[in-house]
Amino acid sequence: MQLEGKNVLITGGTRGIGKCMIQELIKGGVSKIAVIARDKENLKKLSQEFEGVKFLKITGDVANIEVLREAVARIEDKWGHLDILINNAGIVSAGPLEDIQDEDVYDQVAINFTAVLLLTKYCIPLLKSAEEGAILNISSGLGLIGMPFYSVYGSTKAAIRQFSDSMRRELAPFNISVTCAFPTATDTDMMQKFKGRKMDSPEFVAESSIQGMMNKEIQVIFGGEERLKENRLNFEAPAELDMLVAQNYEQRKTASLDHKAV
Template sequence: MQLEGKNVLITGGTRGIGKSMVRELVNGGVSKIAVIARDRDNLKQLSQEFEDVKFLRIAGDVANIEVLRETAARIEDKWGHLDILINNAGIVSAGPLEDIPDEDIYDQVAINYTSILLLTKYCIPLLKSAEEAAILNISSGLGLIGMPFYSVYASTKAAVRQFSDAMRRELAPFNISVTCSFPTATNTDMMQKFKDREMDSPELVAKRSLEGMLNKEIQVIFGGEERLKENRLNFEDPAALDEVVAQNYEQRKTASLDHKAV
């Protein structure tokens, strides 16, 4: 699959990994991009930064069903079909479950998962109208391994993994591929609390994730061999990984406090 000439929809495309993806898309020859984001000023800045791109700018929250329906309707009206859907928007509110505000639990589920279900649903007819189409879902390394103090975030990201598998199999007869990407710690606004930690760049995550989509890879997993070993251990002997995690329990708890980007 090639990027040139494709119609693309991306959520959360004005910052972090999303904006880096927009840049990669433009460099690959994409000139029609629909973007859903909450900040109108950031949406306008996209148009100023990428002057040759015909943006469909949708200012709104992906947790709002009407915003998602409007987006699909506008794409059908303007373009007639969609080649690539990138479900990227996400938020985090960490800490002990009993301390996470109810609203933050609800919003994480709504934005990180429910919005992906609904937007994909509304876009399937548009994707089926393309000769060849692709969906890229951005999960997280925590979607592969559930860690303490990230119970809500990790469970939403694990749901994205399962949804990706199900949709890949459901849409295969229609020449629609589905790729799920699992970034580890990435240097974005969501990770400002951990400035001194070694992290991947959003540019790297964007480039590698899009490459995986174009190559029709099922999964793109970040974190190197160490993450792959943890994944295997979690699957083969989760009790053993429990012991590893328990060794720095208090450190993990302290690190999670005030880790909030909503």
């Protein structure tokens, strides 16, 4: 798949991995990008930073169904079809489940999962109108392995993995590919609490994810061989991984406290 001339819709594109993906898309020749984001000022800055790109800017929360409908209606009106959908927006609120506020449980499910379902649903007719369509869903390494204190966030990201598999098989007859990326710890605002820890750069995650989409890869898994070994262990001998996780239970609990990025 080539990027030049493609019409793209991305959520959460004003910072972190999302903004770096916009940079990658532009380097590949994309000049028409629709962006859904809550920060109106950062949306404005995109046009200043990337001159020559025709941005379709939609200010709003992806948890709001009307915002999603408006975005798709504007794309249909302006472009007529969509080539690439990137579901990137996400939030996290970690800690023991009993301590997570009810509103934070609902918001994580709404933004990390429900919004992805609905936006994809609304975009399918526009993607079918393209000669070659693609969907890139950003999950998380915690969507592959359930870890304590990230039960809600990890569950929403695991749901993205399952959704990606389902849609890949459902949309295959229409020449629409679906790629799911699983970043590990990435140096973004979401990980401010963990400054000083070794993390992937958002540029690396963006480049690898976009490249995986272009190559029509099913999954892009970050974290190297160590993460792949953990994935295999979790599938083949989950009780063994339970014991490994238990060894630093209190450290994990302490690290999760106040890890909130919304």
